Amino acid sequence: MKLVVNGETLDLDVDPEMPLLWALRDVAGVKGPKFGCGVAACGACTVVIDGMAVRSCSLPVGDVDGDVRTIDGLVRDGRMHPVQKAWMDEQVPQCGYCQAGQIMSAVALLEEIPHPSDAEIDDAMQGNLCRCGTYPRIRSAIKKAAAAMPVTLDAET
Amino acid sequence: MGKILRRTFLVGTGVIAGGLAVGFYTGFRPHENPLEAGLADGESTFNPFVRIDAGGKIHVIVPRAEMGQGVTTTLAALVAEELGVGLSAVEVEHGPAAGAYYNSVMLEESGPYPVFAKTLLAETTRALSGATGRLLGLQVTGGSSSVRDAFEKMRHAGAVARYLLLQAASEEMGEAVPDLLIEGTEVVSASGERVSLGVIGPKAALIKPPSDLALKDPSEWTLLGKPQQRTDLLAKVTGAPIFGIDTDLPNMVYGTVRMSPRLGAGIRSFDMAAAEAMPGVIKIVRMDTQTGTGFGVIAENTWAAFQAARAIDVEWEDAPYPDDTNAIMEVFRGRLDSGAAGSSYRDDGDVEAAFADAPADLVLTADYEVPYLAHAAMEPMNATAWLRDGKLDIWAPNQAPTVIQTVCAGIAGIDAQDVAVNTTYLGGGFGRRGEVDFSIYATLMAMNSDGRPVKVTWTREEDTSHDTYRPAAAGRFRARVDADGAVEALDMRIATPSIIKSVGRRTFPSLPTGGPERLLTEGAFDQPYTIPNYRVTGVETEMPVPVGFWRSVGYSFNGYFHESFLDEIAEKTGQDPIEMRIRLMSAHPEAVMVMKKLAQISGWARRLPDGRAKGVAFTLSFGSYVGEVVQVAQTPSGIRVEKVWAVADVGRALDPGIVKSQIESGIVFGLSSALGQEITISDGRVEQQNFYDYDAMRIHQCPEFEVVILENAETIGGVGEIGTPPSIPALANAIYALTGERIRTMPLGNHIAFT
Ligand code: FES
């Protein structure tokens, strides 16, 4: 079956019932999205499809409709995405395991709401667990990225 | 003295015995530089911490597991500081598993003494225990010990490398050493001449270093003591494949495990025909091991393995412990009722006499309990193993590579030197990854995969229900106060299982473990309070539920016991909880300064509007003095944790940015447990399975933080775990101040509603 990942069309020989996460990780070799729970309870596997943050562990690959954006495709022409830059500036990660998911959720949030309030950040980000407790820096990095991000972002690529 | 020394040696017995097997091969002779064997052409090394490649790039080996605590930054900075280069000039690696990377500091505090005890006996015990770590080549990340252990050795490694490189460059370039500078991959002279470190390195390696190299005075430091950019940032914001679960090898197969949910129980009957017939399944392996019994499924991909594991039809034997949580806790309570002697690491004055004549209205008593807890690291347990030509390679996010090396060599029936353990980045550790189970299972599966590497990933359900849990504990406490509020006597009895024995049994089953253990009462017996009659007794409780090291270990529950009960005493005697603590800790100025600073930054004396309240607690752990104030608020959707103030005296903050984030991280970890975490057992099985029934704090529940770091303490303290212990009682005490309800069993969320 065909799957578009970060703008590239892949031809994968997989059971359409296989969750997108495992099709990406084990079959397509795209390792940015992480496995944390398998039941849409932690956000480690978050990817963006059609501007929506999606838990790839709970979506059969056969049901995917649209380009799957993962953290692996966030750097463009050697330039980091403003969210990644803000994450660097604020030194957000500790163990880092949740951060690919956190960053993709933040990307989806800022594309929908360029200047989110604290309540909107809470809403969009509470599905992303961080056992290292990096939340205060996640919040400040989102605000920093919001300030730095052009309102028109190439959301559709 | 002889008798006591014998006893103190026994204290660490578990750990010592645990290391013995390692030591048998690697101890009793000086540790070799493990980098020498792997040098490529044109590369050089001067000690186990520094390697220069042919292109002149400096590689620093950080032999501790990076699990978010920032060791790859701070330990590398120790070397870079003395080398005189910036952090960005060095490449950081975890390095191989080797005795040269022994941790001596972790064992130093395994004796029955508070960290501030400086008696000859206490110091002798520290020296002996520390030497044991070195002798046995115990390479372990734990006990918040990495920086303390590395502080001298890694600065020294940097100083030696600098000396040798400049010496060799001076000969090569005909310039005096003071006119030379290391810059990136080169040595630069005052006249602007440059030569690559790749050229100089092999020559430098031939020079004999002097034995008395002076280290920089802290006033000359340019990196240490200042916040650095973390060396692992870029990889972590770009989703780089750095974790164990990302391991990728040629021709690799995938796997998972399904182990007995009745921990320690065997298989009664099973049928795996249906599972074996499922698409993508390669082989199912029965596993009977020292850490568990069950099945390993080898498949074409992880998802196929997960499906097949679920499809194995199996009936498990009965658990070796009582069937449900209440029956288990009854055993703990029974130990308290029994009057068993236990071990009293603190026994000041005459406690029995102090209570014998106490009028009832001046005595306060209370029973407390805490549950088992899971680690729930974000990255589920996993390991990759590859067995070919009699050699075993393991890739694992782990905290104890030399232990894995020894144990897995035994499993595969090969020599330890034929086992290479590659430590990946860890998606959280919190103590769980010092265990050997995930590596044992991967090894067994690699023995059944026809020479192909196998990556074995546990499901979250398997991870949550097969942890090595933070032990449950029950405490019975009494205090005697006098009419004007002074604390005359404090007596604490704590029933909990031995972590050391549990770890020892499953790690090195053939070796004996024994002796009393400080983990039972650390956090209660070793606090800097002076009370005339003061006794803390650990009553070891036999209970075969596997228990292990969980961030801050004994401090995680004894801190709660001690500090919540102190709050009860303050309440009964009508004293302010901070002022009372300051009076009791007056013999320890570092502790007093922490509490004074805490009162100041938290505005402790200010009155709060209705519907808001504060609670306070203090715990000295891992050599650091930490006080915390938690503020809670009543909201329409439940109680909200609004803000946490923390003051920590860590002696010396080598990277204040990392120290601050570690303290916040420890607090979130502790508060997560207090809000709602609890591992319960029913039908002999752990009931909790995944984040939906074993959750942790989320962003919308996370308080604001204000952290102040002090550096008054004489020695460097740990930072990775110290935020956790006081956060739990500080929250419980704040809840009491808000609601008037004194909650003596965790989690608090069982009694009240949080947002
Ligand atoms: S792995 Fe998908 S949400 Fe946890």
Ligand code: FES
């Ligand atoms: S950084 Fe470790 S789980 Fe978030």
